[in-house]
Amino acid sequence: MNTPVAPSVDVIIPVYNAAELTRRCIDSAVTVLGQSIRTIYIQDDASDTETCAMLDHLRYQQLHVHHAPENQGFGKSVNDAAARSDADFVLVLNSDTEIHENFLPLLCEAFAADSELAVISPVQDNFSKSKLECYQRRPGGYIATYRFQGYAFLIRRALFVAMGGFDVQFGRGYFEDTDLGRRLVQQGWRMGVHPDACIHHTGGASFGRGRSYRLLAKRNRALYLSRYPEACRNILLVSGSYTLADLSAQLTDSIEQVLRHGGGIHWLTSLPLPQLSCLQMRNGTANIKMAIKLMLRGRSRADKRISAVWILPGAPILLQILLVLFARVRKLEIWKWKAGQFEFVERLSDSQQNLSEKPALKREITKRNPE
Numbered sequence: 001m002n003t004p005v006a007p008s009v010d011v012i013i014p015v016y017n018a019a020e021l022t023r024r025c026i027d028s029a030v031t032v033l034g035q036s037i038r039t040i041y042i043q044d045d046a047s048d049t050e051t052c053a054m055l056d057h058l059r060y061q062q063l064h065v066h067h068a069p070e071n072q073g074f075g076k077s078v079n080d081a082a083a084r085s086d087a088d089f090v091l092v093l094n095s096d097t098e099i100h101e102n103f104l105p106l107l108c109e110a111f112a113a114d115s116e117l118a119v120i121s122p123v124q125d126n127f128s129k130s131k132l133e134c135y136q137r138r139p140g141g142y143i144a145t146y147r148f149q150g151y152a153f154l155i156r157r158a159l160f161v162a163m164g165g166f167d168v169q170f171g172r173g174y175f176e177d178t179d180l181g182r183r184l185v186q187q188g189w190r191m192g193v194h195p196d197a198c199i200h201h202t203g204g205a206s207f208g209r210g211r212s213y214r215l216l217a218k219r220n221r222a223l224y225l226s227r228y229p230e231a232c233r234n235i236l237l238v239s240g241s242y243t244l245a246d247l248s249a250q251l252t253d254s255i256e257q258v259l260r261h262g263g264g265i266h267w268l269t270s271l272p273l274p275q276l277s278c279l280q281m282r283n284g285t286a287n288i289k290m291a292i293k294l295m296l297r298g299r300s301r302a303d304k305r306i307s308a309v310w311i312l313p314g315a316p317i318l319l320q321i322l323l324v325l326f327a328r329v330r331k332l333e334i335w336k337w338k339a340g341q342f343e344f345v346e347r348l349s350d351s352q353q354n355l356s357e358k359p360a361l362k363r364e365i366t367k368r369n370p371e
Contacts (some may be wrong), residue, residue: 006290007088007108010041013095015302019051021096021202023058028099030060036104037091039064041081047072074150075166076174082160090157096202100125103197107154110140118189119148119155119181122197131369132195134274134283143191144278146259148181151201159189175220176263184226185260193279207307225303231262232303236294237325238268240314244275255281266294266306270314283301291319295326311336 011029014124015022029040030171042065044055055065064084068077082090089111103122110120120142129324135143163183172321184211204213209300225231234259244252259280267273267287276283298304309327311320311334320336327334 001315007111009037009089009091009108010085010087010157011037011106012043012081012090012092013040014043014045014074014076014081014086014092015047015051015055015095016071016074017051018307019048019054021098021155023052023054024098025093026058026060026063029093030062030281032102032238033091033104034102036102038062038087039085042066043077043081044068045073045077047177047311058249064321065174071172072341073168073171073176075170075176076168077303079165079168082157082165085157087157089154089162091154092150092152094151094201098202099202100200101198103194103199104154105195106141106197110138110142110185110192111156112152113192114138114141114142114192116188116190118159119153119191120192120194121151122199123148123193123195124151124201125198126201129195129279131282134154134273135279137197138190138192140192142231144282145191145193146181146189146262148177148179150180153177161182163187169223172216172218172219174217179224179227182231182262186346194205205230205324221303228262230258232297232305233258233261233263233265233307234303234305235265235308235310236306236317236323237265237310238291238315239270239312240269240286240337242269242312242314244277268294268315268319270316280351286316286319288319288322289324291322303346306330308314308333308335313337 011033013022013025013029013208026040026042029037032334040063042055042063044052044067046068047055053069066081066084068080070078077299078092089108093099107120107122111117117138117140132143137145163180165180166176167179168176170179185189228248235255237255238370247255255277258265260280263280265281267281268290269285271285272285273283284294294306297306297366309323309332311323324334326332
């Protein structure tokens, strides 16, 4: 019997300033990943003299340092480094991450189990493990996500290059990862987060969280949403004691379409759901307090606001009344169970929304007795 050949993995670390955190990141990659990796490509994006000097004094054999003459941004830095690699996979690390455990075997096992998985990330160590327990696991042990975050990820290198890598229109950074995720999903690929793999991420080391960061994030968010307006679609779904298994194929498909386009599902139920399908599906208790909290979210961010209300059987009557009033004030679409099928109560004007998934919802959505 032939022993399977382990895939080759190179590491890419784009760097801009933050010398101390960058040194910790590199040291951890060398020490913890060890023989699991081949080459570490450091793409210095015109950092300050302290960071450049630190990089030039490192003596790790597998380290290749490239100094860009001018700042190109996160996306271009990763693209350039990926073009120099010939590995099967590249592990891209933000320079403010630190590895404490070798998670590469887990991530590679996920790829071996799912040929349609394009990219997978470890979870950040500040993410509550208990929150991940309610999500379905796919073959290979990962949890599906429709929103790619590029703090640390393992990706098929040839696919990354074929997709054109990150779009350099996003400049110095932010939302180029989310944009790549949308393009991967449109091509039929899957993305995941592995709950058993963990990495430390400080966040904001290169740009901070000041005014320049906020302006950059605002500019790139607007660019992203101009390309994918349906990513603003956030559904408030309220029901009685339902589960994913109780939903018909039609409703399941309608929910999937919202998620695949970058939107979110906020599902309020009388009892906690035992399982959720992906990280963009969230569950809470069907009560007025939780509903008001969701209604008020995103007052300064259109992509965070509730955009539609879907009401299933068993939802508390008082809550239904509140949600309908809220939807009318906000001029949102309202779907409600009537005579064994979903029907519109009210909706936005045709110029304000894309109704591509509506026909599926007009058919019967469940075999469950509405009582």
